[in-house]
Amino acid sequence: MNIPKKSYPRIVIIGGGFAGVALAKKLSKQEVQVVLLDKHNYHTFQPLLYQVSTGGLEPDSIGYPIRKVLQNFPNFYFRLANVERIDTSCNTLKTNIGEIDFDYLVVASGSTTNYFGNSAIEKYSMAMKTIPQSLNLRSLILENFEDALLTSDLNERNALMNFVIVGGGPTGVELAGALAEIKKGILPKDYPDLDTRLAQIHIIQSGDRILKGMSKKASAKAEDFLEKLGVNIWKNVRVTNYDGKTVSTNTDLTFETATLVWAAGVKGATINGIDGDDFITRGNRIIVNEFNQVKGFDHIFAVGDIACMKTPDFPDGLPMMAQPAIQQGEQLGNNLLKLIENQPMKAFTYKDKGSMATIGRNKAVVDLKKWKFQGVFAWYLWMFVHLFFLIGFRNRMVVFINWVYNYIRFDREARLIIRPFKNKNLE
């Protein structure tokens, strides 16, 4: 990898998501060598991926070059690499661009879509965990509408205009809200020769409420908002199969759709070498202690979605969200410096800053520790928080301008099929 060997200890971080970047920033001005590996050269602001899928934001405004985040920091090395194996016996990583040894290793590889072993769903459904996936979904939605124009078969046309979203978490809810607004504000103008009123948006949720990670009040209000937007919510229904046309469930319900978005679960993106039952728990996450250490090692850590840290409040592990990732990354930065200086590390405590989800124009639900509220003010807060956490002044400006424009004009202009999903010859 052509990284010089220094007298400083070398800390290798796998993954440039919220946790990896927060950690690297903490270490950037210290007497350590930091090597960050990621298979993308950019950090993805995942909470806004659904806006890329629905044409509200351009992908470049929610991605940020990792090299730029850590520009001007000495002893920082980024490498575009896919880590294939961790060899804990000799402290080495095997990657597609060669081997690298480490003094300390931090696994921050995040999470990936969990299909729960259903290969048909994996094959035919759309995920929304990365920018390329979100662009694929954007293309598919637009291509389906173009195709809907071409058919005279009413059932086929409706299937092309229907959306089935599996999973009523924040991703599913926010996507459904955005699609409902597109249906109302854009489709009738873009496709005057289609009866887009027939387009149906469905959320299928296996549990008895959506946003189950939030308060019951938030769930109820979100359902109310979605229903007013015309979204159909199916609770206590589990999707069992999808063949590219028909969605089957564990009930009598079936849905005809050309677009199934799978937002029903994620699992840890484990890496060979730290896997197997010794290390892994529910959700394919690596078990870590209160210092984010991986069982059996002093010098190997895991942070963010991939790490399962159990606390009294979260006996199944902290939630797989941005906040625990950022907080763990920052604290591990401090702890690593302590460890190197042979000082005792500080146990991680999670500061729950609350959670929120938006459901279209002027509507959001917010759960803070002491205050739960919904509506317009929640929506403003949602926007403010997301702008605040975006990396980079330019990205914030561009996102802000787009939001103002989209709000005033009831529009989303980034509806370009730049990477065709169905008909790749039309690129």
Next chain:
Amino acid sequence: MNIPKKSYPRIVIIGGGFAGVALAKKLSKQEVQVVLLDKHNYHTFQPLLYQVSTGGLEPDSIGYPIRKVLQNFPNFYFRLANVERIDTSCNTLKTNIGEIDFDYLVVASGSTTNYFGNSAIEKYSMAMKTIPQSLNLRSLILENFEDALLTSDLNERNALMNFVIVGGGPTGVELAGALAEIKKGILPKDYPDLDTRLAQIHIIQSGDRILKGMSKKASAKAEDFLEKLGVNIWKNVRVTNYDGKTVSTNTDLTFETATLVWAAGVKGATINGIDGDDFITRGNRIIVNEFNQVKGFDHIFAVGDIACMKTPDFPDGLPMMAQPAIQQGEQLGNNLLKLIENQPMKAFTYKDKGSMATIGRNKAVVDLKKWKFQGVFAWYLWMFVHLFFLIGFRNRMVVFINWVYNYIRFDREARLIIRPFKNKNLE
């Protein structure tokens, strides 16, 4: 295609570039049915493609949904389609989505890269005529720098950091200027462990001056600007071959580079059915008369790059640029309405509004009819004109913000490898 047959005459336009869109807009409120076919669902503002390739602008800010341009216009139909054949004997088009007949046909299919039959160059070089191509070039540039870090072979590393641009027209010149600024302002910060001073930027021009479509003064000044930016200009040199590593020329000169950008020529993107010597002239363009009519037909037209209209000032045909395309599109709109009402059409006259090119920060050359100037004011004018001709308020705002930001910060943040070109597994 599922387009209803109306009592109005049907005008089919192939291509949603400058000419096609200008024409469609003219016809949009008239008693004609307009069907526009394009293999992209967006209009591309080609003059700014080089800024996408160099990370200065996001692709979505120079593309604009064609449906949105003609929203709210009755009798307008867009179809995402690739036209495979024109059948002039029965006034029908064959496309990948079926057949369509026309009363009037306008070919506005634009131009494509001209490799002059050199298949090795076609295979290994990069073109910059579409948004996907520009994104591929952006990825390749960034991937080459990532790869340069990995090699200890000095020659290989330099080849990865070198750029050879073939063709000294506006595209080549503007790209070279942008690359020179990246070399100076961004690479040293992004790649502190690479000696990016060794990166070389070459323009190879077969003629004896660059910007040969502009005044000699503009050429001389552009050369001066480029040389001050460290760009090497090789005149009277013709590239003969490229094997992915070494560029051969008709002289003793060779260049080692992993990035060859072919901006040495374009040719008309003809369509089967209107091809062959009867219709086609130099540059693979369709011969048209002063009404943009294709030889032998009253009801078939060609406009823009694909059309070769010879005038006393331009005996080889009007230049393949945005202005002739827009003007022809608009005038043909008026003429078609006259033709339908059996009134005489008006011959096209080209209003030469001048030409311009920018060569990086604060530097541009402008040739107006009565005034030729270079430098900062030319640069402001260049920006103003490009913002003015961009379609859409949001695009203008986003481009403007990016330019201001890039100018103040000496930066270009859209340097994300979203669609890997070399290592597609790293998406």
